[in-house]
Amino acid sequence: MAVEQLVRAKRRKVSRLPAERRIADIMAAAGAVFAEKGYQEALISDIAERAGVVEGSIYRFFANKRELLVRVVEDWYQALIEEEEELFASMRGTWNQLRFIIHRHLLTIRRDPALSRLVFQELRPDPGYRGSQVFELNRIYTHKLTDVVRAAIETGEFRADASPSLVRDMVYGCIEHRTWSFLRNEGDFDLDNTADGIADMIYRGLVSDRAKPPDVVERLEEVAARLERAAGSGQENG
Amino acid sequence: MAVEQLVRAKRRKVSRLPAERRIADIMAAAGAVFAEKGYQEALISDIAERAGVVEGSIYRFFANKRELLVRVVEDWYQALIEEEEELFASMRGTWNQLRFIIHRHLLTIRRDPALSRLVFQELRPDPGYRGSQVFELNRIYTHKLTDVVRAAIETGEFRADASPSLVRDMVYGCIEHRTWSFLRNEGDFDLDNTADGIADMIYRGLVSDRAKPPDVVERLEEVAARLERAAGSGQENG
Amino acid sequence: MAVEQLVRAKRRKVSRLPAERRIADIMAAAGAVFAEKGYQEALISDIAERAGVVEGSIYRFFANKRELLVRVVEDWYQALIEEEEELFASMRGTWNQLRFIIHRHLLTIRRDPALSRLVFQELRPDPGYRGSQVFELNRIYTHKLTDVVRAAIETGEFRADASPSLVRDMVYGCIEHRTWSFLRNEGDFDLDNTADGIADMIYRGLVSDRAKPPDVVERLEEVAARLERAAGSGQENG
Amino acid sequence: MAVEQLVRAKRRKVSRLPAERRIADIMAAAGAVFAEKGYQEALISDIAERAGVVEGSIYRFFANKRELLVRVVEDWYQALIEEEEELFASMRGTWNQLRFIIHRHLLTIRRDPALSRLVFQELRPDPGYRGSQVFELNRIYTHKLTDVVRAAIETGEFRADASPSLVRDMVYGCIEHRTWSFLRNEGDFDLDNTADGIADMIYRGLVSDRAKPPDVVERLEEVAARLERAAGSGQENG
DNA sequence: TATGAATGAGTGTTCATTCAT
DNA sequence: GATGAATGAACACTCATTCAT
Incomplete structure (x- = not known):
């Protein structure tokens, strides 16, 4: 009997939490472990321990390690988009x-470099990426930018032949390239200047020619005014 | 005796090739296998078999699987740079x-998508990347672009406040983003249009304001002059 | 389906034994394999098979092959000490x-020559031996002998300048030397005579000079005294 | 041609030394490497490099790694015996x-702990040890001690029932046990006191009983003399 | 529903020895 | 005789996933 009591005492306290709470715990633990170790190095056993559950329990809610990663990233993305x-x-x-979109994206990378890396390194290269929910979320996330570009094209602020998708690739690609060193833990980056630099480049590259060099326009307006005046005097004469 | 014959029969024909040739064979095989399977999935035994050597021979020339990958990529980069x-x-x-640099880089990705991916996914995220020879080679490879930008700044063709490194990140980042779908084997991309689009965006983003649409301004000024002259004569007449 | 059946057929019958039982099985198997093959030649796969588990299961309980050896030896030592x-x-x-201690140690070697060898050859030369649990157990095991010596010194049976630790080294060292031939499987040794010989040598080497033949001397002195008294009285009379 | 010269320059200088010199170089290198790394960890390639030869050359003179070890130890033993x-x-x-023999053996261990260990750990436990030349050399080496014991038995200094071989095991076993800590690099030992202690124990354990406690004998002689005197006086009376 | 013991496939790496040159 | 490139066998260890209890 004494032994039995001992065994019972040793037994992990079984607690029946609502599934949602369990899932949240697991995902929080998984997020932390994935961030610390990367996907490959992360151990299910680590995640389980940190979440206060046994390994088997994880598989009640997530089909496998990969899905766990995907769900963690999805959650993160969702929150990001809403914010x-x-x-x-x-x-x-x-x-x-x-400038806002660029600045925010840089900020996101600075706040969650590990999760950003997981997307860049693990999820995006995956053959199943297109078709995944993360792909869709990324679409939504980056849509804001293409919308802005499209709207500016329509108002004539941007060239009619500008390509929103190219702008998207340029902005997000540039930011990614620019932050690899930071993602490798080699030191921080200058967020504001980077955001300004990118925004400036992109804007100049897209803005309509006629709108572009305002002084030229001004001068032309002056000329037009003079002509009008000349024409006006001529009319008076005619 | 039968066993001995079997053993003897199993023995691979020993051929003593010059080290350079062996290394080249191994690297060629490794390149192929890495390209097909990716780094993780690639088996040393596969590489050995394809190279016509036993596994142990690989370790005479390469400390480990990782070094083999690095050396394959280095060689590829080297050739690229020279070309x-x-x-x-x-x-x-x-x-x-x-436009040439952009076009060539897109071409490189189209010709060697697998090696490109290995750099993006395996090498660049590695904590030891900075400090590696591949990092250095990439520096050299991308230097052409920053040189062009710097030169254009000096001649005044580009804005004085343009950032060559930002341009570099924008160009290579954009290309990478644009080609991920292709790298995932989801279909080809339009090389020429992409190259034109990027070059155009970048050029417009960098060109000096005064120089910007030089012909346009000139032509407008001419037109204005003619109009003024016309107006003037009209006035004189009036 | 056929493949699935094959796979299923191959699957070992899963039985959930209490951890203690599993550990005992594995240690028993390990003990046998280590004894038969020695440490280096012993294969984890052999041990697993003999224990009726898969290799991976061994690593649930033992960090590595070395720890398995150590635990087997520890258990053996523990039982030895209690006995x-x-x-x-x-x-x-x-x-x-x-004589008892010597005899028992010889008996232990005869009963478990393989384990004895593992201690002599594998564990004791190890740089981490001192500081290991086996070292501590050996201390306890040999302490009986030094206690006996110390006690005998205190009662005066043994010389005051006798060194218990030297006696320990002499006894265990001698036994080890004497049994190497047996440990090499070159034939048995004469247990009783060896025990007697060692005990005798050690005893003679340690016993106090004055105490040596204590009764003999005393009795002779008494006799002499009586004779003297007798002689004395005779003289007085004479 | 330039390349050929380069290759030629890289080629190891081929020198034809007399075989004896080669063998000596290899054995010296092997001794050093075995001492530093132990048998298992020692690499043939290390030995070859240190000896200034290629691996293949070692196999011209030594059948295999084991023989190399054996030959190194044999040489060492031979020199020891002569000295x-x-x-x-x-x-x-x-x-x-x-005392001399014990002292010298302790000295040998202090001077060559690594080689001593190799004998204890690698050679002696080997199934082929008996029958090896090293076994024979060890016999010769330890014969001095049994000779001394035998001689003392013959002169009556030592008990007639003393066992020379047991003494041998006791002396060498004790020394070995006593020095394991030193052999494990855990600190030096007190050579002189150890030698004295062992010699003393052994001598006392072996010396003839009649010779043994000289004071007892003396006292008995005194008693006897007194008795004789007493008897003498009695006789005078009688 | 939770547990966690058991599974078992999967592979990079070492190095003594050989032998073509 | 010397070289050193090539051999190739051999094996401990990991960990995501399953499933009996």
Whole structure:
């Protein structure tokens, strides 16, 4: 009997938490472990321990390690999108919106470098990426940018032949390249200057020619005015 | 005796090739296997078999699987750099040079998507990347682009406040983003249009304001002059 | 389906034994394999098969092959110590105790030559031996002998300048040397005579000079005294 | 041609030394490497490099790694025996000779702990040890001690029932046990005191009973003398 | 529903020895 | 005789996943 009591005492406290809570715990633990170790090095046993469950329990909610990663990233993305949505709503003006999106993306990478890396290194190269929910979320996430570009094209602020998708690749690709060193833990980057630099380049590259060099326009307006005046005097004469 | 014969029969024909040749064989085999399977899935035994050597022989020349990958990539980069060097020499004009570099890089990815992926996915995220020879080679490889930008800044063709390194990140980042779908084997990309689009965006983003649409301004000024002259004569007449 | 059946057929019958039982099975198997093949030649796969588990299961309980060896030896030592303790309790008299310890140690080697060898050849030369649990167990195991010596010194039966630790080294070293031939499987040794020979040598080497033939001298002195008294009285009379 | 010269320059300088010199070089290198790394960890390639030869050359003179070890040890033993022979010649008196042999053996271990260990750990446990030349050399080496014991038995200094071989095992076994800690690099030992202690124990354990406790004998002689005197006086009376 | 013991496939690496040159 | 490139066998260890209890 004494032995039995001992065994019972040793037994992990079985607690029946609502599934949602369990899932949240597991995902939080998984997020932390994936961030610390990367996908390959992360151990299911580590995640289980940190979540306060046994390995088997993880498989009740997630088909496998990969799905766990995917779900963690999906959650992160979802939250990201909502947050951006809210903040973006108050932005006015193409340049401001552009700069905001770039700035926020850089900020996201700075706040969650590990998760960003997991997307870049593990998820995106995967053959099943297109077709995945993460792909779809990324679409939504980056759509804001293409929307801004498209809108500016329509108002004539941007060239009619500008390619929103190319702009998207340029912005996100540039940011990624620029932050690899940071993602490798080799030191921080200058967020504001980088955001300004990118926004500036992109804006200049897209802005309509006629709108572009305002002084030329001004001069032309002057000329037009003079002509009008001349024409006006001629009319008076005619 | 039967056993002995069997053993003897199993023995691979021993051939003593010069080390260089062996190394080349192994690297060729490794390149092929890495390209087909990716780094993780590639088996040393596969590589050995394809190279016509036993596994142990690989370790005479390469410390481990990782070094083998690195050496394969290094060789590839080296050849790339030399090839570009040659072809680039005859390019004249900033825009042409820009377009050439972009076009060639896209071509490289199309010709060697697997090796490109290995760099993006395996080598670049590695904590030891900075400090590796591949990092250095990539520096050299991308230097052509920053040189072009710097030169154009000096001649005044590009804005004085343009950032060559940002341009580099923008170009290579954009290309990478644009080609991920292709790298995932989801279909080809439009090389020429992509090259044109990127070159155009970059050029417009960098060109000096005063120089910007030089012909346009000139032509407008001419038109204005003519109009003024016309107006003037009209006035004189009036 | 046929393949699936094959796979299923291959699957070992899964049985969930209590951990203690599993550990015991594995240690028993390991003990046997180590004894048969020696440490180097022993294969984990052999041990697993003999224990009726897969290799991976061994690593649930033992960090590595070395730890498995150590644990097997520890268990053996522990049992040894307990057994000796019990049997030794009834021994009276220094010589008897000495002889008992020597005899038992020889017996242990005869019963478990393979494990003895593993200690002599694998564990004791190891840089980490001191500080290991086996070292501690060996200390306890050999302490009986030094205790006997110390006790005999205190009663004056043994010389005051005798060194218990030297006696220990002499006894165990001698036994080891004497049994190497047996440990090499070159034939048995004469247990009783060896035990007697060692006990005798050690006893003679340690016993106090004055105490040596204590009764003999005393009795002779008494006799002499009586004779002297007798002679004295005779003289007085004479 | 330039390349050929380069290759030629890289080629190891081929020198034809007399075989004896080669063998000596290899054995010296092997001794050093075995001592540093132990048998298992020692690499033939290391030995070859240190000896200034290629691996293949070692196999011209030694059948395999094991033989190389054996030959190194044999040489060492041979030199040892000769040295002892010379020094021992001048020793007079059983105790002195005993003490000398013990002292010299301790000295040998202190001077060559690594080689000593190789004998204890690698060679002696080997199934082929008996029958090996090293076994024979060890016999010769330890014969000095049994000779001394035998001689002392013959002169009556030692008990007639003393066992020379047991003494041998006791002496060498004790020394070995005593020095394991040193052999494990855990600190030095007190050579002189150890030698004295062992010699003393052994001598006392072996010396004839009649010779044994000289004071007892003396006292008995005194008693006897008194008795004789008493008897003498009685006789005078009688 | 939770547990966690058991599974078992999978592979990079070492190095003594050989032998073509 | 010397070289040293090539051989190739051999094996401990990991860990995601399953499933009996």
